[in-house]
Each structure stands twice: as C-alpha cells, then as structure tokens.
Amino acid sequence: MSDDLTRPDLESDAELAFEGALRPESLAEFVGQTKVRGQLQLLLTAASMQGRTPDHILLAGPPGLGKTTLAMIVAHESGRPLRMSSGPAIQHSGDLAAVLSSLVPGEVLFIDEIHRMARSAEEMLYLAMEDFRIDIMVGKGAGATSVPLELAPFTLVGATTRAGLLPNPLRDRFGFTAHLEFYEEDELREVLARAARLLHFDLDREGLAEIAGRCRGTPRIANRLLRRVRDFALVHGRDADADAVRAALELYDVDPLGLDRLDRAVMQILLERFEGGPVGLNTLAVSVGEESETIESVVEPFLVRIGLITRTPRGRVATPQAWKHFGIEPSQGAFL
Numbered sequence: 001m002s003d004d005l006t007r008p009d010l011e012s013d014a015e016l017a018f019e020g021a022l023r024p025e026s027l028a029e030f031v032g033q034t035k036v037r038g039q040l041q042l043l044l045t046a047a048s049m050q051g052r053t054p055d056h057i058l059l060a061g062p063p064g065l066g067k068t069t070l071a072m073i074v075a076h077e078s079g080r081p082l083r084m085s086s087g088p089a090i091q092h093s094g095d096l097a098a099v100l101s102s103l104v105p106g107e108v109l110f111i112d113e114i115h116r117m118a119r120s121a122e123e124m125l126y127l128a129m130e131d132f133r134i135d136i137m138v139g140k141g142a143g144a145t146s147v148p149l150e151l152a153p154f155t156l157v158g159a160t161t162r163a164g165l166l167p168n169p170l171r172d173r174f175g176f177t178a179h180l181e182f183y184e185e186d187e188l189r190e191v192l193a194r195a196a197r198l199l200h201f202d203l204d205r206e207g208l209a210e211i212a213g214r215c216r217g218t219p220r221i222a223n224r225l226l227r228r229v230r231d232f233a234l235v236h237g238r239d240a241d242a243d244a245v246r247a248a249l250e251l252y253d254v255d256p257l258g259l260d261r262l263d264r265a266v267m268q269i270l271l272e273r274f275e276g277g278p279v280g281l282n283t284l285a286v287s288v289g290e291e292s293e294t295i296e297s298v299v300e301p302f303l304v305r306i307g308l309i310t311r312t313p314r315g316r317v318a319t320p321q322a323w324k325h326f327g328i329e330p331s332q333g334a335f336l
C-alpha cells in the first residue's frame, strides 16, 4: 500500500525476506555510521584478544537504520551464534528465564524493542547481565524459595527506538550504547548502489540520487523504493533512469522530501489547526489518531532532522521552511 511505503516501522513478511537478502554481513560492508562502526570494531577486537564475550551493547535509534543488521554483524564478526527475541515476546520473567537458560556459551542474544519487555523480566535481566546468573522462584506462597541458576556467558545486544524509556539500572548495564543517526544522501546512494548490484538491477547515478533524496534518511525505505522502481521499469519496459524513478515515486505519492502520509498529517495539523504551534506531542498524536510513541519515535525525529519542526519547552513549533514546503501562508501569530 502506498501509504505505508515510507513508514519505516511497518514491515510485511515479504519485505523481511527481501531485506534478509540485502543485509550486510560484516562491519566493512555496513555503510555509514562511521563512528559507531569504529567503536564496535574496537569493542569486538578487544574482546577477541582477551578471549572473552564482548560487552553488552545497546543500539538506539529510529526504525530501519540498521539495528538488527548490526546485531547480526556482531554475532557474525565474533563467530558466535545468534538468538533473536523481542521485548513484546517477553511478557513474564519466565519467558526470559527460558531464553537465558538455553543460551550456549558465548551466544549473542538480540532483544529488539527491549523497552517493551515486562518489568519483572527487566529485573531478572539486571542480574543476568552482570553476573550471568538468575534467581528462579520455586513453589508458591509462604513455601516459595529462590534458587540461583548459573548461565552461560553471553552478549546481550538490545535495540530500542526509545532509549529514554529504559530504566537507568538497565541502561547502565550496557558496556556500550550506540546512537544510530539518519543517513546522509551520499551514504544512501551507497546503500542503494549495493542493493541494486545484489538485485542485478541497473540504475544510473542520477536515479540513485533521486531515491536517496526521498527515503527519509532510512536504508529500509531506500531499499523499498528501489524495489518499486525496479517493478516500474520492468512493467513499463523502460530504462531505469532518473525520469523513471520520478515517475514511479510520483505514482506512489512519495513526497520530494520523502514525507509520508503520517508526517504530512502531523505537519498539516500543526500548521493549520495550531497555527504553527507550540503544541504538545500528545495533542498532536491524538489529533492525527496515532500513538504518541509512534509520533515520538518515528515521525518527530525525521521532521526535526530535516528542519520542519523544532522542539521548544512549550511544545513543537513549525519552522519557516515548513510553511514554505506546504505552501501555506504563516498565520499572524507564527514565529512570535
């Protein structure tokens, strides 16, 4: 559906399979995020020189920027098996105990959306991360006792779109936190050139640049748009050049800045109903009928990044560029 084409937090099963084929397998193949790559490389090399499991790693940032890919790379580069889990799948401490107690020595445990794990499991995880041990409750009521269980040493890689929601004791137990940033256009061109090569799809430089400018700074969306352009060129029997890219993306309503339906809805409410703000995040979320978590972790970071809104102590405010992009005359009170 075209509405979801530029939503980095929505993924179909078909896309998961497609993404799997395009995932870089080593840090050297991973495009951009130069600083984080260097930091991870150091951490992995040091652990390998000392013959121990690498420190626990927290990957924070908006969806589609490469957190799952990096977790896989950590396992691959350190030659360790990988176990995948997610916060929503861990609803009780028992769910976590089952995963932790079945890890093999040195395994990398990836917990996606770690901020959505049950509170009781978080507490169990503190001890597991620190001492590779958990306490299991046996029995019920007055006769219940806690039995310690030794775990195999492991490396936890947690991913979150909302690092601010993690309790401090959990955040403090990660040896390293990487904050992933939106990608620059030249990096996105590289992501796209790599994907096009793997898909045996010939797209010229200008075409790559056109997609790179419209993918919300996000590799997941870049790859998704590339696939649509490939379909378009195939069906219309056209060369895949910049004109074909523009025609394909117009067909799918992809805005020149890469804004999607929800971004546009938020901006229009902010500009038209609230005269450019300031307005609180929750009010914006209610007005567009979305969870405030989605607005905060998916929509807002990108709108701030491209300079359409700013955050102020009194709420979110539209910038002069936002009025211009949407072709609306600022109301009298705007920018006061």
Ligand code: ADP
Binding pocket: 018, 019, 020, 022, 023, 024, 029, 030, 031, 032, 033, 062, 063, 064, 065, 066, 067, 068, 069, 070, 159, 191, 219, 220, 223
């Ligand atoms: P997240 O876990 O942050 O939502 P993923 O790791 O699933 O994001 O990345 C989404 C897709 O984008 C992957 O299939 C991968 O192919 C691609 N991707 C992400 N980051 C990069 C990168 N730095 N270089 C190349 N491809 C990337």
